[in-house]
Amino acid sequence: MIKIAIVGFGIVGRSFAELLLRKRETLAKRIGEFEVVLVADSKSAMYGEFDLREAIEIKKKSGRLKYDAKAVELLQELDYDVLVECTPTRIDGGEGVEHMRIALSSGAHVVTSNKSIVAAFRELEELAEKKGVRLMYEATVGAAIPVIRTIRGYLSTFTITGLAGVLNGTCNYILTRMEDEGLSYEHVLREAIELGIAEADPSYDVEGIDAAIKLVILANTIGIDARFEDVERRGISFLTPEAFKAASEKGYTIRLVAEAGDSLSVRPRLVRKGHPLATRGTMNVIVLHTEEAGSISLAGRGAGGVETASAMLSDLVAIYDSSR
Amino acid sequence: MTVVVELEDKPGQLLRVLEPISKLGGNIVGIVHQRGRKTPLNRVPVEITLRIDARRVGELVERLEEKVIVRSVDEVTMLESTFLLLIGHIIHTDLSDTITRVDSSDAECVEIFVSMPRRSEASTALLTIAARSKEALSIAVARLKEVCARKGIEVIDPIDGDFV
Numbered sequence: 159m160i161k162i163a164i165v166g167f168g169i170v171g172r173s174f175a176e177l178l179l180r181k182r183e184t185l186a187k188r189i190g191e192f193e194v195v196l197v198a199d200s201k202s203a204m205y206g207e208f209d210l211r212e213a214i215e216i217k218k219k220s221g222r223l224k225y226d227a228k229a230v231e232l233l234q235e236l237d238y239d240v241l242v243e244c245t246p247t248r249i250d251g252g253e254g255v256e257h258m259r260i261a262l263s264s265g266a267h268v269v270t271s272n273k274s275i276v277a278a279f280r281e282l283e284e285l286a287e288k289k290g291v292r293l294m295y296e297a298t299v300g301a302a303i304p305v306i307r308t309i310r311g312y313l314s315t316f317t318i319t320g321l322a323g324v325l326n327g328t329c330n331y332i333l334t335r336m337e338d339e340g341l342s343y344e345h346v347l348r349e350a351i352e353l354g355i356a357e358a359d360p361s362y363d364v365e366g367i368d369a370a371i372k373l374v375i376l377a378n379t380i381g382i383d384a385r386f387e388d389v390e391r392r393g394i395s396f397l398t399p400e401a402f403k404a405a406s407e408k409g410y411t412i413r414l415v416a417e418a419g420d421s422l423s424v425r426p427r428l429v430r431k432g433h434p435l436a437t438r439g440t441m442n443v444i445v446l447h448t449e450e451a452g453s454i455s456l457a458g459r460g461a462g463g464v465e466t467a468s469a470m471l472s473d474l475v476a477i478y479d480s481s482r
Numbered sequence: 483m484t485v486v487v488e489l490e491d492k493p494g495q496l497l498r499v500l501e502p503i504s505k506l507g508g509n510i511v512g513i514v515h516q517r518g519r520k521t522p523l524n525r526v527p528v529e530i531t532l533r534i535d536a537r538r539v540g541e542l543v544e545r546l547e548e549k550v551i552v553r554s555v556d557e558v559t560m561l562e563s564t565f566l567l568l569i570g571h572i573i574h575t576d577l578s579d580t581i582t583r584v585d586s587s588d589a590e591c592v593e594i595f596v597s598m599p600r601r602s603e604a605s606t607a608l609l610t611i612a613a614r615s616k617e618a619l620s621i622a623v624a625r626l627k628e629v630c631a632r633k634g635i636e637v638i639d640p641i642d643g644d645f646v
């Protein structure tokens with residue numbers, strides 16, 4: 159019996175729980191019997207014998223779970239085989255990294271969507287290795303786009319010399335609208351906030367912070383020992399409609415491109431129309447440069463609760479598939 | 483560089499030009515016979531574009547002149563070019579100074595389009611830089627970025643390479 163602990167019970171955590179319920183039978187055939195022994199958010203939890211369906215409903219209705227509890231304490235006390243960590247990203251690591259540290263130290267696998275791992279990537283990787291467990295983080299970059307798995311699995315015998323990506327859907331939506339309609343940045347940003355594509359405080363996205371964090375995760379995955387501070391970063395707020403018009407006359411557009419190679423950068427770049435990176439709307443793209451096979455592109459939706467949860471479910475299955 | 487020579491219209495003439503180029507380590511990029519522009523003496527102008535170490539250009543021209551009529555030598559052939567977008571107060575921060583910083587014997591700003599939406603608002607410029615080599619181009623771009631950073635102008639450069 160695989161015992162699963164879910165910490166972080168927002169949209170992603172709940173989507174994951176719902177997937178477990180919906181796919182229970184097919185999952186059981188793949189990885190064997192499993193049960194969720196803990197769900198927790200920032201201040202409350204349910205654990206032991208409980209109904210997962212009920213937990214989802216309670217959280218949806220009341221915004222919290224049954225009992226006042228701290229996940230940090232429960233993770234130390236309870237017995238579980240895998241932690242599914244989906245608390246919000248904090249650039250300093252925060253509680254998310256603490257949860258993962260506790261789980262790995264106690265010999266549990268970790269599956270996460272939490273980009274906080276950027277603050278302690280090497281430490282967590284080494285801890286997992288030492289304990290003989292897995293740290294799976296496909297969901298941290300590009301939601302369900304299988305980029306981490308592709309790098310670590312299929313491309314593990316290739317030499318990856320660098321990568322470039324459009325890693326933030328919010329920015330890409332804004333840039334696509336500016337390009338199509340000749341609108342100002344401010345105008346499109348307001349529109350994006352109303353649509354719920356951008357946060358009320360959009361700085362995390364539009365200043366390239368989110369893209370830079372994902373870039374660092376990808377860079378580490380291809381073997382570059384990088385930290386967030388190493389990324390040269392420039393956001394998109396200075397862009398003008400005239401810039402798109404001028405670029406267009408040469409057959410180019412402008413995209414917020416995250417690039418890792420000799421150096422790390424996230425900044426608006428000119429991209430030829432028709433190039434994989436000239437993707438539109440909220441889509442994400444990652445182009446991996448290999449010595450053997452040139453460039454390999456992966457594209458798909460960059461965000462979403464179910465998309466992200468699906469990546470974590472795939473990670474979970476990968477852990478147990480490979481060890482059976 | 484580009485050399486235009488006049489060759490007699492009979493077999494084997496081109497070889498007289500190619501030999502010295504090859505001996506001096508030059509690499510021919512293109513050859514155009516301008517048959518339609520034969521001279522009154524029935525010679526054909528031939529335009530040869532080649533890459534060669536800048537220090538050997540003098541010697542090459544001397545050797546060519548021994549064998550054929552050299553009509554013109556254009557030492558700086560811009561083989562590499564890129565364009566960049568500049569956003570900011572481009573005009574009021576001395577545009578001509580910005581451009582002059584890029585120009586050198588190996589690279590120059592060859593084209594610029596500026597659009598100014600409204601006074602006091604940021605302008606946008608599309609700037610094309612041509613250079614003799616990739617290295618010269620990246621030096622020129624770095625120089626432009628440096629001067630723009632000082633002037634508070636944003637620079638957007640293309641992603642490297644076309645890997646489609």
